[in-house]
Amino acid sequence: MAGQLAGKAVLITGAARGIGRAAAELFASEGAIVFATDVNQPAEPFLDPNIRFSVMDVASEADWRDIVQTIKDRHGGVDVLVNNAGIGGSQLALADENLGDWNRVLDTNLTGVFLGMREVLPGMRTNK
Numbered sequence: 076m077a078g079q080l081a082g083k084a085v086l087i088t089g090a091a092r093g094i095g096r097a098a099a100e101l102f103a104s105e106g107a108i109v110f111a112t113d114v115n116q117p118a119e120p121f122l123d124p125n126i127r128f129s130v131m132d133v134a135s136e137a138d139w140r141d142i143v144q145t146i147k148d149r150h151g152g153v154d155v156l157v158n159n160a161g162i163g164g165s166q167l168a169l170a171d172e173n174l175g176d177w178n179r180v181l182d183t184n185l186t187g188v189f190l191g192m193r194e195v196l197p198g199m200r201t202n203k
């Protein structure tokens with residue numbers, strides 16, 4: 076496949092819709108093999124055969140381990156990580172915020188990004 080990213084393995088989180096989905100389609104159009112993931116199934120299936128969708132929760136250490144291992148087994152490692160998944164939270168005033176919603180934002184927007192970087196970094200170093 077031709078393109079600026081031919082053969083590169085790209086992992087994108089939060090890719091069922093929005094910016095993540097658009098990024099998945101753009102990377103695939105440049106020849107990348109895209110692993111599009113999301114905690115929810117996409118409303119519409121991906122049409123590009125270079126995009127493989129799987130369900131994963133960025134807040135789950137086990138989910139990160141599984142998807143990165145899968146990509147390593149099939150393509151030698153992750154070349155590009157797009158840590159896109161994120162949530163806006165309840166938007167309530169501070170005095171009305173509850174701890175569950177607060178923790179969900181931190182788990183997704185902070186811990187999820189940390190887990191992703193930590194999981195792919197060793198393979199990226201090895202593959203230079």
Ligand SMILES: NC(=O)c1ccc[n+]([C@@H]2O[C@H](COP(=O)([O-])OP(=O)(O)OC[C@H]3O[C@@H](n4cnc5c(N)ncnc54)[C@H](O)[C@@H]3O)[C@@H](O)[C@H]2O)c1
Nearest residue numbers: 089091092093094095113114115131132133159160161183
């Ligand atoms: N759209 C904007 O104007 C804007 C502005 C600033 C930042 N952002 C950030 O850019 C990113 C994408 O924005 P968007 O507008 O496409 O958002 P979106 O809400 O349309 O899509 C986010 C996707 O992330 C998924 N997601 C949520 N929690 C998840 C989890 N725990 N694990 C895996 N997937 C999860 C959702 O299911 C959804 O498909 C988000 O991180 C958002 O916070 C967006």
